[in-house]
Amino acid sequence: MAGSALQNTRKIPVLDLQLSSFRDPQVFFHAPTQRWIMCVALSRAHQIAFFGSTNLLQWTELSRFGPSGITGVDYECPNLVEVPIDGGKTAWVLFVSINPGAPQGGSATQYFVGTFDGTRFVPESDTTEFVDFAKDFYALQFFTNVPSGNPVSIGWLNNWQYCQETPANSWRGVMSLPRRISLAPDTTQRLKLIQQPEDLAPLRGTASDATPPSRMDAGSSWETPLPAAAAHEVRISVEIDAQPAGLPPGDKGRSGRFVLNFLNSNEETLSIGFDAFTAQLWLDRGKLKGFSHPFFTNSFSAALTPDQRKITLHIVLDKCSVEVFVNNGQQTGSALLFPATPLDRLRLSATGAGATLSHFELFPLKQTVRAEEGPI
Amino acid sequence: MAGSALQNTRKIPVLDLQLSSFRDPQVFFHAPTQRWIMCVALSRAHQIAFFGSTNLLQWTELSRFGPSGITGVDYECPNLVEVPIDGGKTAWVLFVSINPGAPQGGSATQYFVGTFDGTRFVPESDTTEFVDFAKDFYALQFFTNVPSGNPVSIGWLNNWQYCQETPANSWRGVMSLPRRISLAPDTTQRLKLIQQPEDLAPLRGTASDATPPSRMDAGSSWETPLPAAAAHEVRISVEIDAQPAGLPPGDKGRSGRFVLNFLNSNEETLSIGFDAFTAQLWLDRGKLKGFSHPFFTNSFSAALTPDQRKITLHIVLDKCSVEVFVNNGQQTGSALLFPATPLDRLRLSATGAGATLSHFELFPLKQTVRAEEGPI
Incomplete structure (x- = not known):
């Protein structure tokens, strides 16, 4: 879709489920099925809903994922991204942020590795992994269609448990370094996320x-x-x-x-x-x-x-x-x-x-x- | 099986998979199928294997569970227990300890709620929960067939990350209080573990x-x-x-x-x-x-x-x-x-x-x- 321009039709909202805990849409173009995909959190139900559209205005629900992994109180900020596996091929990774109720307290982002056929995300196992082993990396988002091929992530370097009380001067809080994302099998042959800082x-x-x-x-x-x-x-x-x-x-x-x-x-x-x-x-x-x-x-x-x-x-x-x-x-x-x-x-x-x-x-x-x- | 006496036949081991990461059997009698069930960890494969036997000597593999939840490096100490739900009925809970690699570091015990028909444990969802929100409650075990009806758990109040280095005099480490275990639905209607200290x-x-x-x-x-x-x-x-x-x-x-x-x-x-x-x-x-x-x-x-x-x-x-x-x-x-x-x-x-x-x-x-x- 390089070079496409989107026009603001003012027909908003394009999708309204009449739910208070329905949020954080991520929209991307899925070339094999030639349609737009929206991932969106049904936060309190601990589900990610997938919708499809050919015109970005009419949306049809395709499938749901979850409850799965560590649910916490709310699911937030879903991101479904096709990620290269080291040495060739790709897999789809569904990132789901939770807050509060992460095992280390407050907010955290977990991920599931699987397949996506344009309709349904199917994880390759019932396991869950966290993106970060510490506590201040949340609401992961992506730059996609990056020329180098690998998606690039950026997270909010914070935790809802104390983000409003940390010492600050004129501004409070920072984003992470942008990270180049790939997948590689671990010693048990499960695909795990590899994160490297983009060129420093x-x-x-x-x-x-x-x-x-x-x-x-x-x-x-x-x-x-x-x-x-x-x-x-x-x-x-x-x-x-x-x-x-x-x-x-x-x-x-x-x-x-x-x-x-x-x-x-x-x-x-x-x-x-x-x-x-x-x-x-x-x-x-x-x-x-x-x-x-x-x-x-x-x-x-x-x-x-x-x-x-x-x-x-x-x-x-x-x-x-x-x-x-x-x-x-x-x-x-x-x-x-x-x-x-x-x-x-x-x-x-x-x-x-x-x-x-x-x-x-x-x-x-x-x-x-x-x-x-x-x-x- | 109240009053039964078991005889030591010296025919050991009764089960040998020729694996170094095969450990921590829990054995209980499953009345509906009139056989003994053994849950045992295939630690590094992140699976719990279920075996059945009518004589405690010959064991047949029935099914496997996992990889599921947070795997860490090793699965350990599986316990499959039928737990009363507050207000009637029961569900089966599979407890799986992991070490190292718990989200808070080192060791932790997670659980899955589901059904068990004497052959296969089927979780009611793909979610996982931890038994404890802190870090020093591991390798949960159970007293079952307790007269009061509820299973009673006891854990090792420690973490492999520092258990050999904590201050100690003549002995090192303690067990938890015995805990009366039940299940109750949370606000999202998922069954969660309820733990209360046995009568103090x-x-x-x-x-x-x-x-x-x-x-x-x-x-x-x-x-x-x-x-x-x-x-x-x-x-x-x-x-x-x-x-x-x-x-x-x-x-x-x-x-x-x-x-x-x-x-x-x-x-x-x-x-x-x-x-x-x-x-x-x-x-x-x-x-x-x-x-x-x-x-x-x-x-x-x-x-x-x-x-x-x-x-x-x-x-x-x-x-x-x-x-x-x-x-x-x-x-x-x-x-x-x-x-x-x-x-x-x-x-x-x-x-x-x-x-x-x-x-x-x-x-x-x-x-x-x-x-x-x-x-x-």
Whole structure:
């Protein structure tokens, strides 16, 4: 439909079910059936309704999906998107946001992978997955028909539990980085979402020449000041030594952890860590002092590929947020942050087991908000 | 099968699929089909297999369930239980524990409601629910054939993410209170689990005569020392005033909250609070000082019935745990706690909006662990 122009007919609403919990339409053109498709949430019924139209004015209900997955109180913001699978083919992914009642509290976006024939979305299994392992990535939307081929997503970096109470100056709240979306099978052959930041190169300043040692012994750490910048990007690949045989359980036996801290002289620290022997990652904002709220959960975690002691992290730290892309986008964690004082140092630590670094990059990132939009 | 005796034939294993991830059998007698049923986890395949036997020695596979719900890395500890629905009838509930990879990190137990005909479990929808809104209630098991009719559950009050590193003396870890289980439809007519503590009367000492005011204005609080005891039970019903019209969003408009704190003079506090205008509850252990761990999440929350400003809490605070039963067991939250100093005061606060208390009870509870089992 490139180059098409839509005309405002003023015939609105084009669809009215006389329901108060009927909202958030997403409309796209489905080429195989040559019609427009609308996905819309029947929020309180925990269903996504699909409508079809050839003229965008008359709409016919095609099918419904749900209740499915984690319903929470309301379904919101459905998005049905055809997503490339790494190595060819595509699958359809139905994204459904819920609020409140997400397992970590408040709002979250889940997704279902399946097929769509122009009439009905059929999930490939009865499982559900969350888009983000942290708590501040909601109401996911898409840029489609992107020249590069992959759909690009953007989320609201917030949670309804505290979005109206976070510290703010002239404006409150930000969107996520745009993310390039694909699918890849996990170790159980189920298709999972892969999220990578869209090209950050235009924002990068000169790479820091700080170089951590390629080998870090258990108990050692390394530190560098962050270059002065609006935001920072860190890329790191590290492999933790195998767990020695015969260790007891508990701290002594299980603490093969690699930790990345953003910190400052105000005793604040943001901690991102990898527990190698259970293959789990944490993201802990609990030692930042700028905001406290009973719903502002301190830490989040993700289960990575079992028995995999190697990890790749791609981290974008902004003034009041962090986005963590783990193992080339297999998992992402997005969290608001409110340090009382800017975080200005980066520390790497190996605890309990040694670690070998195969890659490290640290970039300052340029500001994207224009000064006339108000102080940050 | 009351009074039956089982004989050890030494013919073990009775069932061997030659799989390393095949575990946690639950066996029960299914009267309508006059055979034994075994539920067992194919952990890494995220399936529950059902086997049947008339002699407990030869087992035939009947069906499989899954992958379904939140799979995490491993399915564990399946339990299929026939549960009474409030007001008559029953439904079958399949409980599936997962670890790691629960949405709040590490381990969690989810459940599916459906039918079981002696061969196949069929869920009534593709939704999944968690048994507990906090993070320390895992590997749920059941006492069945209980004289009172309702199955009674017991969980492991812990999480694999930190169970080997929590502070401990002679023993580490506890089980939950036994819970009487039933089902009831929620406001969307889906059957949800109802969990109530089995009779606590035998443990109760003399009720505290501390009496909070029945009316608490916005901004007011009330405090009482906890009676000296091994543990404490609090029951409270409170209704928050309606939100005044025309308030702005943010702190001023949204802070109609009722907060219950267990605290001490060491500036430690456990906070349980109700945000009336979003009908959400929090449980915050983040201001206790006895244990810090990157996976030891500070706070948890639950979405309650929308637009319901009344709440009933039934709380059992033990030396190192709290179990919160909300609105007669519609939601439960179970969390380990490690105050550096015992919590010895209870405070009630109304913030932002006034509150009317219709019920309050505070009981000391007797110790159940015998002294010879070691210091607590």
